[in-house]
């Protein structure tokens with residue numbers, strides 16, 4: 001029996017991890033999140049409130065559960081809000097990781113920490129696990145700093161890096177690219193979508209599967225856990241419109257000269273996922289298969 005504790009259970013990744021690991025005969029699952037349990041189902045796991053910015057709560061919850069492995073997905077994930085509210089971003093994405101590490105050290109738990117392609121500057125993707133980070137947004141800096149906390153923790157640790165996660169979750173706090181394109185086109189809204197950014201978009205179920213493989217195997221090191229296809233957001237939008245038979249003429253190509261967000265985005269990222277495939281047995285869907293999985297949940 002492996003005791004696994006996840007953080008941020010109410011989020012997109014968290015909900016898919018609960019769906020994957022609850023009711024598994026060899027897993028005793030504890031789902032934690034801040035405040036009330038907002039998950040649609042309550043069977044097959046234990047829910048405990050745990051605000052990761054509250055050191056006492058983190059130490060007491062993890063100290064009480066004494067998990068074999070922690071999958072740490074909780075974070076402040078709104079990149080533009082992180083640029084504007086740097087204190088909140090640092091508290092949730094870095095200081096909180098120090099508390100998680102302290103609690104894992106006290107209980108000798110394995111830590112799987114979830115990170116991002118935004119630690120890179122996007123000059124030369126797709127990236128392998130050996131690439132050197134060079135963040136260009138505050139969110140990116142916070143996740144880069146969190147990786148250093150994990151790497152120097154002395155724990156048995158893994159870092160699961162991912163890219164542009166998409167999927168459907170219950171009561172989602174933020175949308176993601178497929179849902180945003182689909183809703184915009186259904187509402188007859190014109191959208192400007194960039195052709196000069198490159199990503200390997202990741203189905204949330206595949207990210208959860210990759211994190212579960214790492215936690216079950218207590219595989220140590222950095223693993224790129226993303227989708228297999230490298231696409232521009234424009235290509236993703238066109239594929240989404242085609243799949244749902246929506247009006248492609250509403251999708252206008254844009255680039256850095258016309259489209260700007262509060263925080264800079266690294267232009268060319270995406271991941272090489274060979275290591276996760278061979279070491280973990282990770283096997284993600286293609287983007288078109290991922291759209292079909294999402295469509296099946298609508």
Ligand SMILES: NC(=O)C1=CN([C@@H]2O[C@H](COP(=O)(O)OP(=O)(O)OC[C@H]3O[C@@H](n4cnc5c(N)ncnc54)[C@H](OP(=O)(O)O)[C@@H]3O)[C@@H](O)[C@H]2O)C=CC1
Pocket residue numbers: 007008009010011012013014033034050051052053072073074075076077092114115116117143162163164165166173174
């Ligand atoms: N989404 C993406 O495109 C990508 C995500 N990642 C990483 O993947 C991980 C999961 O992201 P994802 O599931 O998509 O994001 P979500 O925003 O859907 O989930 C993040 C969760 O973290 C929770 N959280 C935030 N602050 C706290 C806190 N103080 N205490 C407890 N929980 C907290 C949020 O709680 P609440 O629901 O209450 O707000 C939310 O449910 C993150 O580490 C993110 O950096 C990496 C690359 C891409």
Ligand SMILES: Cc1cn([C@H]2C[C@H](O)[C@@H](COP(=O)(O)OP(=O)(O)O[C@H]3O[C@@H](C)C(=O)[C@@H](O)[C@H]3O)O2)c(=O)[nH]c1=O
Pocket residue numbers: 077078079080116117118162163164165176177191192193194197233234254259261265
């Ligand atoms: C809103 C918008 C986005 N885009 C593009 C920009 C970007 O490449 C892509 C997604 O933009 P968003 O701002 O929705 O998502 P973004 O904040 O870029 O997503 C990031 O989230 C954090 C958590 C991560 O860790 C990163 O890996 C990445 O997934 O879509 C457009 O082209 N037009 C638009 O109007």
